[in-house]
Amino acid sequence: MKKYIVVMLALALTGACSDDSSGGASSGTKKITLIQGIANEPFYISMYCGAKEEAAKQGVQLSVQAPAQWDVAQQTQVVTSVAASRPKAVLIAPVDKDAMAGPVRQLNGNGSKVIFVDTELSDQSLGLSRISSDNKLGGQLAAQTLAKQIGDKGKVVVLAPKKGIATTDDRVAGFKAEIAKHPNVKLVSEQYPGDDAGKATEIVNGELSKNPDLAGIFASNLVTGEGAGAALKQAKKTSTVKLVEFDASPKQVEDLKAGTIEALISQEPLDIGRQGIDQAVAALNGKPVTKQIKTQLVAVTKDNVDQPDIAKYLYKQDC
Numbered sequence: 001m002k003k004y005i006v007v008m009l010a011l012a013l014t015g016a017c018s019d020d021s022s023g024g025a026s027s028g029t030k031k032i033t034l035i036q037g038i039a040n041e042p043f044y045i046s047m048y049c050g051a052k053e054e055a056a057k058q059g060v061q062l063s064v065q066a067p068a069q070w071d072v073a074q075q076t077q078v079v080t081s082v083a084a085s086r087p088k089a090v091l092i093a094p095v096d097k098d099a100m101a102g103p104v105r106q107l108n109g110n111g112s113k114v115i116f117v118d119t120e121l122s123d124q125s126l127g128l129s130r131i132s133s134d135n136k137l138g139g140q141l142a143a144q145t146l147a148k149q150i151g152d153k154g155k156v157v158v159l160a161p162k163k164g165i166a167t168t169d170d171r172v173a174g175f176k177a178e179i180a181k182h183p184n185v186k187l188v189s190e191q192y193p194g195d196d197a198g199k200a201t202e203i204v205n206g207e208l209s210k211n212p213d214l215a216g217i218f219a220s221n222l223v224t225g226e227g228a229g230a231a232l233k234q235a236k237k238t239s240t241v242k243l244v245e246f247d248a249s250p251k252q253v254e255d256l257k258a259g260t261i262e263a264l265i266s267q268e269p270l271d272i273g274r275q276g277i278d279q280a281v282a283a284l285n286g287k288p289v290t291k292q293i294k295t296q297l298v299a300v301t302k303d304n305v306d307q308p309d310i311a312k313y314l315y316k317q318d319c
Contacts, residue, residue: 030060030088032280033112034273035078037093037119038195039066041222042249042315043269044093047117049319050273051091058281063087070161070195072099079103082112089113089280091273097122097166113283117276118269119166129279133267134294135167139174139220142244142265143182145299146216149242149262153184154215157207159224161195171220171246188214193224200227201234208235216242222249229260248300249315256305264300266313271295 034051036044048064055062065082067074075095082090083106090112094100101123107114108126116127146156158175160168172190179185189207193199200219204227208214217232219225225245232238238260245252248266255261272295283289298313305314 030281030284032060032062032089032091032277033082033085033087034062034064034117034276035075035082035090035092036064036066037075037095038070039068042317043118043222043247043267045317045319046269046315047093047273047276049316050270051277052273052319053270054274054277058277060277060281062277067095070095072096075100076103079107083107083110086110087112088284089115091115091117091276091280093118094121094166095119096164097169098164101126113280115276115280115283117272121166128283128289129276129291129293131272131275131279131293132167132295133272133297135170136174136177137294138246138265138267138297139171139176140178141174141297141299142171142218142220142246142263143175143178145263145265145301146218146242146244147179147182147185149244150185150215152182155186155188155211155213156216156218157189157191157204157211157214158187158218158220159191159193159200159203159228160220161224162192168220168246175218175220185215193227195221195223197223197227197230200224201231202227204228204231205235208237208241214241216244219243219245221245222247222252225252225261229255233260247315248313250317253300253305253314256300256302259302262301266298266300266310266315268295268297268313269315270312 065078090107101121104126116130118132120130160172191203193203217228219228242262244263246265248264279289
């Protein structure tokens with residue numbers, strides 16, 4: 001059995017974020033913990049930056065922890081550790097919409113107010129608030145964008161890490177529903193390489209062999225996009241196979257400008273972090289909490305990437 005090492009970060013993400021929002025906090029300060037889906041990913045770093053900024057404004061103490069990999073067992077260990085410390089509230093991005101229900105109940109049982117950020121659980125009884133992008137809409141936007149890039153005709157492939165992740169499941173569903181409205185675009189393959197760029201590269205290489213006339217690829221998260229981009233570079237097909245990816249990390253933006261990627265469907269993770277803190281503080285103060293909050297998405301292309309109003313959608317590597 002493969003052994004995993006859990007990286008638990010109470011104060012920082014390998015130097016990427018400095019958790020100084022607790023500086024000078026008294027013992028009476030409300031303590032909130034952010035449990036990310038994975039450490040050191042620009043999306044979650046950006047979410048933390050937004051949460052950190054809002055925590056300082058609200059006068060609450062924020063700490064952050066994350067598993068080293070997108071993995072149920074690893075995140076469960078992180079949750080168990082956090083539950084033992086009994087923070088007043090927890091913002092969490094569950095890595096599986098069903099398997100993480102038990103660990104989240106442990107947080108509830110220990111008295112923590114639970115807010116879902118980015119991802120969520122199938123069990124609607126859990127989580128006081130659910131804050132995320134409208135991922136089905138994001139999938140639809142990806143399909144519209146890819147269809148435009150390929151001239152509204154040709155074969156396309158979809159990549160997602162695995163089934164059971166609320167966000168990427170919705171993105172794939174939204175993409176498929178929209179692409180079905182384009183009769184000259186044919187979805188020839190739906191693949192799940194896990195959160196593994198190397199496997200995504202292998203899969204795309206295989207698809208290129210089976211479909212040498214492949215027109216486009218939709219990669220539903222950063223890692224599958226990284227793998228798809230590597231395969232297109234190896235095959236020297238970055239100009240002929242159009243790649244649309246979710247997220248907008250610094251590296252993805254570089255690849256967009258270089259022409260490896262045609263478009264990025266970018267979220268607003270800073271706003272997710274800010275709103276997560278706002279909802280947690282409201283719950284702790286006995287005030288009304290908004291059950292569902294959907295944040296904005298935008299298609300980023302070479303034509304608009306440098307526009308001032310796009311800047312807030314581009315992810316950070318540090319705060």
